Amino acid sequence: MTNVLVTGGAGYIGSHACKALAQAGYTPVTFDNISTGWKDAVKFGPLEQGDLLDRERLDEVFATVKPAAVMHFAALSQVGESMQDPGKYWRNNVAGSLNLIEAAVNAGCLDFVFSSTCATYGDQDGVVLDEQSAQMPINAYASSKRAIEDMLREFEAAHGLRSVIFRYFNVAGADPDADVGEHHIPETHLIPAMIEAIQGKRDGLTVFGTDYPTPDGTCIRDYVHVCDLVDAHVLGLKWLEDGKGSRVFNLGTGDGFSVKEVIDASRAVTNMEVPHSIGDRRPGDCVKLVSGSTRAVEELGWQPKRSTMQQMIGDAWRWHQTGHYAE
Numbered sequence: 001m002t003n004v005l006v007t008g009g010a011g012y013i014g015s016h017a018c019k020a021l022a023q024a025g026y027t028p029v030t031f032d033n034i035s036t037g038w039k040d041a042v043k044f045g046p047l048e049q050g051d052l053l054d055r056e057r058l059d060e061v062f063a064t065v066k067p068a069a070v071m072h073f074a075a076l077s078q079v080g081e082s083m084q085d086p087g088k089y090w091r092n093n094v095a096g097s098l099n100l101i102e103a104a105v106n107a108g109c110l111d112f113v114f115s116s117t118c119a120t121y122g123d124q125d126g127v128v129l130d131e132q133s134a135q136m137p138i139n140a141y142a143s144s145k146r147a148i149e150d151m152l153r154e155f156e157a158a159h160g161l162r163s164v165i166f167r168y169f170n171v172a173g174a175d176p177d178a179d180v181g182e183h184h185i186p187e188t189h190l191i192p193a194m195i196e197a198i199q200g201k202r203d204g205l206t207v208f209g210t211d212y213p214t215p216d217g218t219c220i221r222d223y224v225h226v227c228d229l230v231d232a233h234v235l236g237l238k239w240l241e242d243g244k245g246s247r248v249f250n251l252g253t254g255d256g257f258s259v260k261e262v263i264d265a266s267r268a269v270t271n272m273e274v275p276h277s278i279g280d281r282r283p284g285d286c287v288k289l290v291s292g293s294t295r296a297v298e299e300l301g302w303q304p305k306r307s308t309m310q311q312m313i314g315d316a317w318r319w320h321q322t323g324h325y326a327e
């Protein structure tokens, strides 16, 4: 069996990727410091606990696991927090990734799948965001991801590292079997925060700003189901195995939903009201992020199957009612 080192395999997207990798015949070996992830989420392969800032531990893991490839999910990912504490993002995301990339190159592991973000495009009003769009991040989270993309390109030129970079739009939903799902403390992302509000686990949802230049005044995002997203990662890994070389792919559906539309959709799916109030804008938020790309569909053969808003909220809702991790 082929080992794939999955950093952040105990987290939301990483744990779904481990399931998809295992189903595709790989052994996903999770590397995670369990700071924001869950040991209970590591169900589809072994856990190597460690921190990306610990280079010695990384070298040890590469020597014992001998992965054929790396899938790098581990990162801090909250826009608001990144604006308040940018140093934390540059240290954890950028310095941590530098350690990982150097350790991989050192071990001769030269196939690398990286989770980047559409937030690297920043606020570009009226521009279709495809892979050729300029990257103009407006928050430290996105800046840290763009820096890692640059790092990957430079390590390719110098050391032959090959990368598939996925720029995610907004990831949502959960494993339909509820084996794994989304669980953050505190929860900052819209759909799970909305579900927590419905369940009475928080004092309602705050809508961050209703004065944006959009039809209903709230920000617009392109939501993609986590299971579709991780399917693309397995295709990306095969792309590298087939020697097709480094490539960037957006992962989104091309459909934009405003915050208010997501709240309305959730009412339709759950038959419950979302207790919510209107708050200030959240620093660092882009007005509109919608993918204009079909490259992943055309080149990777990616076929999103579950990325309707109804399915994403339905799967997330089911997970929040049935699945859980020990805290």
Ligand code: UDP
Pocket: 079, 170, 188, 189, 190, 191, 193, 205, 206, 207, 208, 209, 219, 220, 221, 259, 282, 285
């Ligand atoms: N949002 C909101 N209230 C919340 C969480 C998010 O109004 O409690 C909004 C947020 O301002 C953004 C959208 O929902 O416009 C998606 O935010 P999220 O944090 O889920 O993802 P991001 O786009 O920051 O990656």
